[in-house]
Amino acid sequence: MMRWLGALGWFKWPSLILVASPIAAYPFWLRDTTPAEACGFVAFEGGLFRAHRRADGAFVLRPAMRAEEPPIALAAPEPIGFDSGGMIVKPGSISPDKLGCPSSESNEQPVTG
Amino acid sequence: MNRPAAIPRGRPGERVAPAGAVRRPLAFLLHSLFGLKLSLLLGFVCLTGTIATVSHEIEWVIQPEVRGVSDGRTDDYAAMWGLVRDRYPDAYIQSIGTYDRADTGYFARQADIVLADGTARRLYIDPSRMVVTGEGSGPSFHFVMRALHYYLLLPTDWPFYLVTSLGFVLILSLVTGLLTYKKFWRGFFRLPRWNRSTRTWSGDLHRLIGLWSLWFVAVIGLTSIWYFVERAAPSLETAEPEARSRHVLPTPAPARVSAWITAARSRFPGISITLVQMPYGESDPVVVQGQWRAWLVRERTNALFIDPATDQVVGARVAGELAAAERWVHTADPLHFGNFGGLVTKLIWMLFGLLLTALCATGVIIFTKRVAHAAQALR
Numbered sequence: 001m002m003r004w005l006g007a008l009g010w011f012k013w014p015s016l017i018l019v020a021s022p023i024a025a026y027p028f029w030l031r032d033t034t035p036a037e038a039c040g041f042v043a044f045e046g047g048l049f050r051a052h053r054r055a056d057g058a059f060v061l062r063p064a065m066r067a068e069e070p071p072i073a074l075a076a077p078e079p080i081g082f083d084s085g086g087m088i089v090k091p092g093s094i095s096p097d098k099l100g101c102p103s104s105e106s107n108e109q110p111v112t113g
Numbered sequence: 114m115n116r117p118a119a120i121p122r123g124r125p126g127e128r129v130a131p132a133g134a135v136r137r138p139l140a141f142l143l144h145s146l147f148g149l150k151l152s153l154l155l156g157f158v159c160l161t162g163t164i165a166t167v168s169h170e171i172e173w174v175i176q177p178e179v180r181g182v183s184d185g186r187t188d189d190y191a192a193m194w195g196l197v198r199d200r201y202p203d204a205y206i207q208s209i210g211t212y213d214r215a216d217t218g219y220f221a222r223q224a225d226i227v228l229a230d231g232t233a234r235r236l237y238i239d240p241s242r243m244v245v246t247g248e249g250s251g252p253s254f255h256f257v258m259r260a261l262h263y264y265l266l267l268p269t270d271w272p273f274y275l276v277t278s279l280g281f282v283l284i285l286s287l288v289t290g291l292l293t294y295k296k297f298w299r300g301f302f303r304l305p306r307w308n309r310s311t312r313t314w315s316g317d318l319h320r321l322i323g324l325w326s327l328w329f330v331a332v333i334g335l336t337s338i339w340y341f342v343e344r345a346a347p348s349l350e351t352a353e354p355e356a357r358s359r360h361v362l363p364t365p366a367p368a369r370v371s372a373w374i375t376a377a378r379s380r381f382p383g384i385s386i387t388l389v390q391m392p393y394g395e396s397d398p399v400v401v402q403g404q405w406r407a408w409l410v411r412e413r414t415n416a417l418f419i420d421p422a423t424d425q426v427v428g429a430r431v432a433g434e435l436a437a438a439e440r441w442v443h444t445a446d447p448l449h450f451g452n453f454g455g456l457v458t459k460l461i462w463m464l465f466g467l468l469l470t471a472l473c474a475t476g477v478i479i480f481t482k483r484v485a486h487a488a489q490a491l492r
Contacts, residue, residue: 003481007149015153018275022266038230047361050203050229062229063363065202079360082395084227085205087360 039099041071049087051099057091072098140292147282147289148476155283156473158262158276162333163466165258166451167459169214172254178247181221181239185211185385185403188240191371193222194389196245197236198364203229206364209238210388215404215412216455221246263340273344280337287330290323300324312482319475322468329465336449343445349438354428356398356420362391365421372424377401377417380429387412391421398427407432409453414443 005012039051041064048071049061059077062085077093148155164171172179193209204226214220221237228234235253237246252260260266264273291297301324305317323330343349370389378384386403402416410432418428432443447453451462 003484004152004477007477007480007484008153009150011150012153015151018154018265018267018272019157022261025266052231060231062203062205062227062231063361064229082360082362082392084207084393085362085364085391086227086231 040069041067042074042094042099043067043071044074044076051094052086054088059089059091059094060086061089062086138293140289144286144289144293145480148286148473149480151279151282152473152477155279156470158279159466159470159473161258161262163463163470165255165262166462166466168255168258169217169220170456170459173220175254176247178237178249179221179223180219181237181246182241183211183218183220183222183239185215185387186383188222188386189243190374190386190389191367192243193224193238193240194365194370195367196238196243197224197226198367200236200245201226201228201234204234204364205362206391207233207393208388208390210390210402211412212388213412213450213452215385215387216452270344274341277337277341277344280334280339280341283330283334283337287327287334291327294320294323297324310482312479312486315475315478315482319472319479322472322475326465326468326472329462330469332448333469336445339441339445340449343442349442351430351439353400353416353430354398354418355396356392356418356427357422358396359422360395362421364391369424373399373401373417373419376419376426377403380417380426381405381415381431384415405432409447410440410443411446 008015039053039059042049042051042061048064048067050064050067052060052062054060058080060083061077074094077089079087080090081088169179190209194206197204197206197209207225207227209222209224211220212223221239224236224238226234226236232250234248234250236248238244239246257266263276265276294300297320300320303317303321305314305321307314373389374386377386381403384403384405386401388400388402390400390402392399398418399421400413400416400418402413404410404412405415407414414430414432414435416430417426418430419425420427432440435443451458
């Protein structure tokens with residue numbers, strides 16, 4: 001084994017790093033998705049949505065069949081994207097306080113959707 | 114009898130130079146250089162690829178929930194849709210499908226869903242009993258092995274380029290190996306001399322495996338080079354048609370899914386359905402895909418695209434109608450993975466994957482033994 005590694009010369013270092021790094025990287029890169037921070041429910045245009053807040057401050061509204069708490073009626077917010085069933089709306093479209101989301105500076109960050 | 118890689122030993126009576134000073138053919142030097150220096154990385158990629166080939170089957174052994182009885186021609190996707198919807202009424206059902214398990218009848222189907230809190234989850238459904246056999250989340254064993262194999266589970270594009278560039282090394286090793294092995298065609302039935310030294314039998318075994326693996330090394334090497342080129346060059350695939358842009362899309366009722374399936378079966382009579390997929394992005398169509406009248410194409414080649422807002426068909430992709438270049442794009446995967454003929458081809462690919470890994474190992478043994486001999490000669 002040592003003779004083999006010796007024969008690899010300087011190639012052994014990148015090779016060893018490349019083979020070992022996936023093991024080290026596993027918990028970091030393959031983290032399971034964590035539940036988004038729940039804010040509550042909103043209703044507009046006859047639809048009921050469960051609201052979550054993303055790390056960048058934007059809201060993700062997912063269609064819901066029933067509300068676990070009284071929904072807040074809104075004028076239709078401006079959508080900026082769609083992601084696997086969720087409507088992404090601008091941070092400024094919904095007041096975080098109204099929904100019970102903690103206000104944060106991230107609310108002001110630009111969102112690309 | 115022709116022995117390969119003639120390492121000149123000098124004429125009788127002539128002074129034998131130390132092994133390191135012996136002049137060897139360029140092909141032999143290249144073969145040794147690339148084979149040895151990259152043996153660790155190449156062996157790792159070969160081994161992980163081999164495991165990835167049968168990773169679904171390994172999951173089948175250790176995870177009872179992935180077992181089931183399925184047939185793409187008769188599986189009731191609408192009923193499976195209803196089953197998932199009843200279990201998670203607020204979830205967005207992203208897709209239900211085979212996920213590269215289509216050519217076998219012993220797997221459950223997999224539903225990928227996004228829960229109301231945004232987390233992803235997968236459910237396994239046995240279509241023959243129409244029951245949910247289990248649930249899971251996070252990366253599966255299959256996913257990890259595949260990711261490990263083709264981008265070493267590392268971020269950015271460079272690990273992918275690094276791994277796929279090993280295809281060049283494989284082809285170079287193949288060519289230089291053949292150039293080095295004089296009259297190689299006589300070696301197919303030459304058994305290793307097990308009773309001789311390690312250097313001798315490992316060399317014999319290396320050549321024997323190399324000869325029988327020629328076709329496999331060529332297939333894996335060329336498809337790997339293709340993956341390298343495919344990533345670096347503009348795509349040869351025709352873009353999927355777009356649906357009407359929308360931002361609200363509740364999970365549809367099973368009756369609508371049933372109508373989509375009917376449309377797909379009407380366009381592709383006798384299709385073996387492999388996936389029903391809801392949009393990821395705002396202009397994505399619904400996709401109903403499957404295997405239909407084409408050999409050596411991936412599961413997603415034949416597909417019907419439907420606008421989820423209007424239920425109108427917005428396009429179709431038919432394997433038999435693809436231009437040669439695009440057809441190749443859809444053929445490289447089955448060739449590389451060996452999953453086009455069910456368990457039989459998977460096991461063949463696994464066997465030759467192990468042989469390829471053994472080539473790396475025997476090559477290293479040969480080298481280390483040769484170094485030992487050279488060191489002895491110098492003493």
